[in-house]
Structures are given as structure tokens and as C-alpha cells.
Amino acid sequence: MFQSRMYRPIIQQSIRSYSSQVSTKRAAIERIIRVDHAGELGADRIYAGQMAVLGKTSIGPVIQHMWDQEKAHKAKFEELIPQYRVRPTVLVPFWNVAGYVLGAGTVGEQLSCTASTDYYVTTRYNLLRRY
Numbered sequence: 001m002f003q004s005r006m007y008r009p010i011i012q013q014s015i016r017s018y019s020s021q022v023s024t025k026r027a028a029i030e031r032i033i034r035v036d037h038a039g040e041l042g043a044d045r046i047y048a049g050q051m052a053v054l055g056k057t058s059i060g061p062v063i064q065h066m067w068d069q070e071k072a073h074k075a076k077f078e079e080l081i082p083q084y085r086v087r088p089t090v091l092v093p094f095w096n097v098a099g100y101v102l103g104a105g106t107v108g109e110q111l112s113c114t115a116s117t118d119y120y121v122t123t124r125y126n127l128l129r130r131y
């Protein structure tokens with residue numbers, strides 16, 4: 001009995017520390033999924049805009065291929081959002097419009113823009129897979 005009381009503060013501190021670590025890890029996972037989903041959504045909309053402008057040109061099939069990859073990435077994060085019970089970014093409506101406009105409006109710089117976005121998101125996704 002005496003020993004149990006003696007160790008109680010230590011056990012309580014350990015539980016608090018563990019809870020804090022779980023909370024920190026949970027927050028990190030939420031942030032990663034939310035940010036990466038926003039990135040994939042943006043990439044999807046960018047390619048949609050590019051296809052609207054270049055879809056019937058000779059590079060249309062290449063853009064379509066890259067867009068299909070982005071659709072798969074976006075689908076994965078849309079699968080992870082309910083799985084991890086993460087709130088998507090409040091910027092989803094903005095990304096839907098801005099991504100499309102960006103894709104259609106910056107056709108000349110399109111590949112560097114989307115490739116950079118995709119590199120960033122892929123790197124974050126690979127980090128997420130470690131959890």
C-alpha cells in the first residue's frame with residue numbers, strides 16, 4: 001500500500017508524458033494529411049486547367065498521364081482523411097478554383113510548377129508512410 005502511493009506520481013507523470021507524445025504524433029499526422037491532401041487537390045486542379053488548354057495538342061496525352069497519377073494521389077489522401085478522421089483544409093473551395101486557373105493560366109510554366117508541387121507532396125507522403 002505504501003509503495004503504491006509512493007510510485008503514483010511517477011506513474012501519473014508517465015501517463016501524462018505518453019498522452020502528450022500521442023497527442024503530438026496525432027497532430028503531426030493530421031497536419032501531414034491535411035497539407036498533402038491540399039497539395040494533391042491543387043495538382044489535380046492544375047492538370048484539369050492544363051488539359052482544358054492543351055488537352056487536344058500533341059502533349060495532351062502526357063498531361064493526361066500525369067493528371068491520372070495526381071488523381072490516384074488525391075484519391076489516396078481522400079481515403080486517409082476519414083481513416084484518420086482528419087478535417088480537410090478549409091481552403092478546398094479556393095484550391096478547386098485557384099488550381100484550375102493556375103493550370104490554365106500558366107501553361108508556359110506548367111511542368112516546373114506541377115513537378116515542384118508533386119515532388120513536395122510525394123516527399124511528405126513518404127514521410128507519412130513511416131508512421
Ligand SMILES: [Fe+2]
Nearest residue numbers: 070073118121
Ligand atoms: Fe501528386
